[in-house]
Amino acid sequence: MxxxxxxxxxxxxxxxxxxxxxxxxxxxxxxxxxxxxxxxxxxxxxxxxxxxxxxxxxxxxxxxxxxxxxxxxxxxxxxxxxxxxxxxxxxxxxxxxVSPARYCVAGVAKNDVLNLRAFPAGTSRILATLKPNQCEISFLPYATGAWQKVRVEGYEGWVNKQFVSGQ
Incomplete structure (x- = not known):
């Protein structure tokens, strides 16, 4: 059963x-x-x-x-x-x-950036770049696979979840 x-x-x-x-x-x-x-x-x-x-x-x-x-x-x-x-x-x-803005970029090298993308795909258009340790990121209630939809600095887009963590 x-x-x-x-x-x-x-x-x-x-x-x-x-x-x-x-x-x-x-x-x-x-x-x-x-x-x-x-x-x-x-x-x-x-x-x-x-x-x-x-x-x-x-x-x-x-x-x-x-x-x-x-x-x-x-x-x-x-x-x-x-x-x-x-x-x-x-x-x-x-x-x-929508989550409070309590998330930060994590695990990105100091000389690199995290791409905020228009769609949940590595080939999607880049809307903005997020600096290592950048915070004030809100999670929107949408996720698919390794991708999380977020809001940051007036943009809404998708980031790879492995590079974002809570404060």
Whole structure:
């Protein structure tokens, strides 16, 4: 029976990755910035007028949209948010908090830099270069393989996780 459960979980994980579904463990904190997670990259999250699935849709938020601030206490799985020009309610399963800027570049030689890339690939366009021991890096709630999406100095991009550590 245990092997069957493991097989079912493995199949679900494989289907999720093929469908483009991010499987981030959502962390929701009142007053903090969050990003849209756990939907297909081509899908949108409904921002509703009340904390229930049947409430009117005020607007939609695309996958990876950050800047969503939880403005009050969640009620069940629904949280009140401000998403810039619109306020409403979203299901907490689909948002996750941006980390505080507590990470630093680590393991990069003094005469080298860490490339901040547009996409999670070593061949992707370089947006900026980060100096050895540079800090004030925030983790965004997206990662794939060896890559972590971060925010630093007004940029959002991807870095190799092995070269970033907590302060």
């Amino acid at each position: 245990r092997q069957f459960k493991v097989l079912i979980l493995a199949c679900f994980a494989a289907l999720s990755s093929v469908a483009g579904v991010s499987t981030v463990a959502a962390q929701v904190v009142q007053g903090e910035e969050h990003c849209v997670v756990n939907i297909k990259t081509t899908d949108t999250l409904n921002l509703r007028s009340a904390g229930k699935a049947s409430a009117k849709v005020v607007t939609t938020l695309p996958y990876a949209r950050c800047g969503v601030v939880v403005t009050g206490a969640c009620q069940g799985s629904w949280c009140p948010v401000d998403a810039g020009h619109h306020a409403g309610w979203v299901n907490s399963r689909f948002i996750s908090m």
